[in-house]
Amino acid sequence: MKTVKLTIDGKVAEVSAELTVLQAARSVGIDIPALCYDETLEIFGACRMCVVEIEGSKKLQTSCSTLVKDGMIVKTETEKTINARRDVLQLLLDSHPNDCLTCQKAGECLLQKYAYKYDVAFRKHDGAVRPQLMDTSSPYILKDNSKCILCGKCVLACSQVSDRRVLAFAERGYDTRIIFGADESIEESPCVSCNRCVAVCPVGALxxxxxxxxxxxxxxxxxxxxxxxxxxxxxxxxxxVKRKGISLVAKAPANGRPLCLKGRLATELKYVDEPEPPYRKVDGKFIKTTWDKALGITELLEKIEKLDKNPVEGGDTE
Known part of the structure; x- marks a missing residue:
């Protein structure tokens, strides 16, 4: 494996020539901010938060898509990069609802984290804002278009499973948005409620x-x-909370793990003390169902009950 040496913020890094600048930086403990980057997904390069200065280049470069080179000198936190990131964050906040106090994602939101780090705040303006277009049709996923930053991570995560590929971009320019299926509600779309999209969303859009x-x-x-x-x-x-299981959320679907609703419900039933009733989709509609039907174990339970009524002679009867 060919390796190269480069300098990032004064630190010398010897890494594989196949790595990007962002990956090399993280390998030596330097965290370059990024909203659309995920090591398990394709490089999308949409957010422009990860821009860095590279000696010899007149323009800022996106570190998530720039491959390392031998002798490269990189600076990640210069006045130029910080101002560029602040501009990106300001544009995002100008289109974003000011409801961080009540947002479910508060405390885990990357937009919130970086706005705090770079001292960028909401401001009053007369310009356009993203329309809300709230989708509450699913009992498993809540979609709020007004909070979407178009990072593309949900689309990429969904497309990794060949028989799904439910999410896509629609419209152009400022009207661009994420849609389910053929611009349907989540309930009407082919979505299987695996929550891959939710697991990778960096804000409160999903x-x-x-x-x-x-x-x-x-x-x-x-x-x-x-x-x-x-x-x-x-x-x-x-x-x-106080040893009581309140909820269960999917972790990022890394290492080829597909995530599925059946597995999620089985795990939720095991660890959440008072789980909400399960739902399954029938003819494009969510209907409340029983746990045995949701988990596909009705026939097994019936057989177990039948066998328990006729225990094996000499077996455990307690």
């Missing part, structure tokens, strides 16, 4: 509806658990 308004990020204790429904072992985070 949130887990079964956790909505139940607990704030900083109020709960968190424990990562693995789903046992299949060999993938998808990871979820259990949010608890």
């Amino acid at each position: 949130v887990d509806k079964r956790e909505y308004n139940k607990v704030r990020s900083w109020e709960s204790q968190k424990k990562v658990v693995s789903c046992k429904a299949c060999e993938y072992g998808c990871e979820f985070e259990v949010h608890s």
Whole structure:
């Protein structure tokens, strides 16, 4: 494997020639801000938050898509890069609803984190703002278009599973938005409620509806658990308060893990003390159902009940 040496903020890094500047920086403990980058997804380069100065280049370069070169000298926090990031953040906040105090994503939102870091605030203006277009049709996903920053992570995460690819970009320019299916509601679309999109959304545009308004990020204790429904072992985070399981949210679908509704519900039933009723989609409509039907174990339970009524002679009867 060919390696190169470069200098990032005065630190010398010797890394694979196949890495990007952003990846090289993180390998030596330098965190370059990014809203659209995810190491498990394709490079999209949409947010422009990760721009850096590279010696010899007149323009700022996106570190998420620029490959390292031997002898490269990179500066990540210059006046020029900071001003560029502030401009990006200001434009995003100008189109964003000022509801951080009540947003479910507060405390975990990357937009909130970077606005605080670079001292960028909401301001009054007479310009356009993103329309709300709230979609509440799903019992599993809540979509708020007004909070979307068009990072593309939800579209890319959904497209990684070949038989899904439900999300896409629609319209152009300032009217660009994320749609489900053929611009349908989540309920009407082919969405299977796996929550891959929710797991990668960096803001409050897509949130887990079964956790909505139940607990704030900083109020709960968190424990990562693995789903046992299949060999993938998808990871979820259990949010608890005073040892009571309040909610369950999907972790990012890394390492090929697909995430699925059945596995999520099975894990939720196991770890959440008072889970909400499950739903399943029938003919394009969500209907409330029983846990055995949601998990596909009705026949198994019936057989177990039948066998328990006729126990094996000499077996355990307690």
